[in-house]
Amino acid sequence: MSRGSTTRKFSGTATGNDLAFLARHECAIVLLTEPAAGSEYALHAGRTILGRGPDADLVFEDDHLSRQHAAFELTSEGFQVLDLGSTNGILVNDQPVDAVLLQHGDRIVLGQLTFQYVVQERPDQNEFDLSDS
Numbered sequence: 001m002s003r004g005s006t007t008r009k010f011s012g013t014a015t016g017n018d019l020a021f022l023a024r025h026e027c028a029i030v031l032l033t034e035p036a037a038g039s040e041y042a043l044h045a046g047r048t049i050l051g052r053g054p055d056a057d058l059v060f061e062d063d064h065l066s067r068q069h070a071a072f073e074l075t076s077e078g079f080q081v082l083d084l085g086s087t088n089g090i091l092v093n094d095q096p097v098d099a100v101l102l103q104h105g106d107r108i109v110l111g112q113l114t115f116q117y118v119v120q121e122r123p124d125q126n127e128f129d130l131s132d133s
Contacts, residue, residue: 027079032107041058046074049071051069052111053068056068065111083099094109
């Protein structure tokens with residue numbers, strides 16, 4: 001089993017209030033598990049499915065993951081993680097969950113992989129306006 005091997009695809013679209021959140025924030029999950037610890041996976045919009053199957057958006061070779069293990073879905077308040085009926089479930093901050101709105105710094109365990117959810121505010125565009133007024 002090679003847990004460090006991943007492929008990446010994107011799906012889903014965001015609309016309305018969801019896009020307003022993304023206009024103000026950058027969101028990602030950062031892998032904390034070796035051998036690829038530190039790898040960052042941006043969450044762009046809509047729905048991103050993580051699993052070991054070829055039809056997942058983020059594919060990891062981990063026998064403890066289901067083919068479609070979890071989905072990261074954008075809401076007007078940020079991303080939530082949803083269990084897609086996985087065999088081994090999801091832990092967020094060491095608590096089993098079916099669905100939960102993620103907060104910056106949350107640790108998410110999927111199979112044998114641990115991720116950290118990171119939210120960063122985008123810089124205010126006006127701060128970089130160097131024109132004389």
